Amino acid sequence: MFEVLSNEVLAENLHKMVVSAPRIAKARKAGQFVIVRLAQGEERIPLTIGDADAAAGTITLFIQAIGASTRRIVQTQPGGFIRDVAGPLGKETHITNWGRVACIGGGVGTAVLFPLVKALHEAGNQITTIIGGRSERYIILENELTPLSEEFLVTTEDGSRGFKGFVTGPLSELLADPEKAPKAVFAVGPVPMMKAVANLTREKGIETIVSLNPIMIDGTGMCGGCRVQIGNETKFACVDGPEFDAHLVDFDGLSDRLTSYRKEEATCLAAECKLGREEA
Amino acid sequence: MSNKLTPKERLAIERVHMPELPADERSRNFEEVNLGLSGDQAMDEAKRCLQCKHRPCVAGCPVGVSIPEFLDALASDDLPRSVQILRGDNALPAVCGRVCPQETQCEALCVRGMKGESVGIGYLERYVADWAMNHPDRLLVDQRAPKTGKSVAVVGCGPAGLTAAGELAQKGHAVTIFEALHDTGGVLRYGIPEFRLPKDIIDREVAHLIDLGVSIECNVIIGKTLTIDELREDFDAVFVANGAGLPTMLGIPGENLKGVYAANEFLTRVNLMEAGRKEDAATPIIKRSEVAVIGGGNTAMDCVRTARRLGAKRAMIVYRRSEAEMPARVEEIKHAKEEGVEFVMLTAPLEILASEDGWVRALKCQKMELGPADASGRRRPQPIEGSEFELSAGVVINAVGTNANPLLTATAPDLELNKWGNIVAKENGETSIPGVFAGGDIVRGGATVILAMGDGKKAAAAIDEYLKTK
């Protein structure tokens, strides 16, 4: 059992939860994740370790409540417990001082991006952070990311904040500016966003790392469910990733596999909404 | 009652039939297929044993269960003693009685099998073990060894780890099992379905270990949460039994389509996560009316019978060789057939074909014929030119096998591995690192429950010796 120490709402449906997990806090490196199962009968889902405090024995999770499982997890109040938290899983991010880097987050990907930005900042990189969302309400972790970034840009699809459009807009400008062009790009977000970023940087030959989000169960390489196509090879994102060279990823295959359970997820969520209404 | 019968009287008794759930009923639920023998049936079956002085059956059992002795106690209606004998040799008899391939092990060497049918050793092992679980108050209590003050870490809570832990605890050592998943049992829980091995059996075997003082910590991944080196610092010895959980991919086009599962994923969803089995399970599973399972082992049989229970109208086994070469237990093949599973033999998959929206539509196959025997002694299948055909299927499950999972070994560079990534261990489990022992599937590649247990038992004895020198 893992105690929830705090649970803050950062934006609509985005929670920051601090959980007691001393061994994981001690072992964890940037880029790694945990598999969480709230209670008996619940799904196992992967969540990035957003931050950790080895001395306090805690890890921080940023959770976007988008489906049935994440909604139930964020309902856990301080003093409550998560039954299973296993990790740290996956490979750690390769962090060095590139000089200039760009970090791009979209939607919940921003939460996954946060520990990377922090580690890159600590390694002395100058970072341009670009965060995208559907509208202002979906722009998250601004307060956490601003102090770590030399430049912090926002894009919204409806123009309610920052640039109107997608993250690729400001990124193209950045790549075109010889003064500011990054040596490496980190992108985490919806698959179409990562694909668009990869296409932009491929032309320029800029090293680009993406963090993939296939469906996972065990997170230890046992089930094969998280397989992704990287170049000509089949890789298991939970052990070989979750970060990969963006220029080798088969994004279309990944986004197609992510729809495998769309019907079941919709049913699950509908049941959940009904429950919510009955309680209200 | 005594077990004093003449050989002639013994020979006159016919082998018992295991009562089963009717095939049409069980192929729609996850209830255990074999119902277990009644007391009278068990006693009669035990009397069929000729009590051979040279005990050939014992040599067929990888852990050397004292078969004639436990059968004699059973036939003499002394169940407490029968349990004591059986448990003395085998830490998980309720499991082995159900899943051992008896027909190639103990029962294969039973003299009664020469001219007729062997004694139903597996059925009787199951009977005695189940009786023990239901009569805890009648069991003979073994003297516990005094505490030694030594500690052992066991990595993995499958049959190898559970057996070693039980043996070591009985010798007075403090044992902690570290398990990566959120629950115990390894393949026994996430792989082998409930209709063959009810989860309750694993729970009770695990509870028995906890009674012995073993502590079990789930959600700890050795190599990630803690390293082998950390375990070596905190414990006097380590036993590594992390299994062979890494699916082998087919390497054919279409493997990443929606609706293609590796066996481990399919079985884990249903067995560990209860998908399709419990009304309110949060984990989903894809159900289709036509399911093709590639492979011929126990894993393939478990997948196809599970698919049938999830509602498949056509649940098919697609296997390169013929039925005679299938490595699955004979009983599983028989049960699968009774349940309406179709056997598409001498057929190899070439490609998985997609519908327009990226779902599996069919398996493109090729017919095979058997050529000369290969190194494994089995006849090698060879493709027949121009015999390609399509097998309509909405779900395809790859059950061709597993490899060694590198998660743990990758963080222990001093641990010697063979070219397949399996840990190199001596007969007694010793590895290239002093104080670190290994056994089960991580050493053997995919093997059997009882071989994994045998490794756990041998390693426990070697660890006990090792600890005396420390």
Ligand SMILES: Cc1cc2nc3c(=O)[nH]c(=O)nc-3n(C[C@H](O)[C@H](O)[C@H](O)COP(=O)(O)OP(=O)(O)OC[C@H]3O[C@@H](n4cnc5c(N)ncnc54)[C@H](O)[C@@H]3O)c2cc1C
């Ligand atoms: C390595 C990794 C790190 C992640 N880190 C974070 C994080 O820090 N914060 C966060 O909010 N989310 C993170 N995610 C995504 C998160 O795991 C999914 O949002 C969550 O599993 C959805 O579950 P649900 O039941 O709430 O939604 P569902 O209704 O089940 O699904 C909503 C969406 O999530 C996808 N999804 C469903 N189940 C899984 C699963 N088991 N694994 C991955 N995706 C799934 C679906 O395809 C769908 O697109 C991460 C995913 C991965 C693979």
Ligand SMILES: Cc1cc2nc3c(=O)[nH]c(=O)nc-3n(C[C@H](O)[C@H](O)[C@H](O)COP(=O)(O)OP(=O)(O)OC[C@H]3O[C@@H](n4cnc5c(N)ncnc54)[C@H](O)[C@@H]3O)c2cc1C
């Ligand atoms: C579907 C299926 C059906 C089978 N049917 C039969 C049968 O009928 N009869 C038979 O005799 N055999 C059968 N087998 C084979 C048998 O189950 C295995 O040989 C046996 O379980 C191996 O035991 P083990 O203890 O070595 O490993 P496992 O049972 O694989 O257990 C290993 C455990 O270690 C855990 N682990 C892995 N990595 C780590 C880590 N880094 N840190 C901590 N823990 C870790 C795993 O989660 C797992 O719980 C079957 C196998 C499968 C897959």
Ligand code: SF4
């Ligand atoms: S453990 Fe397995 S092989 Fe040994 S006697 Fe029992 S059923 Fe037979």
Ligand code: SF4
């Ligand atoms: S070989 Fe068969 S008959 Fe002989 S002791 Fe063993 S079980 Fe009994």
Ligand code: FES
């Ligand atoms: S999640 Fe099972 S292999 Fe990666």
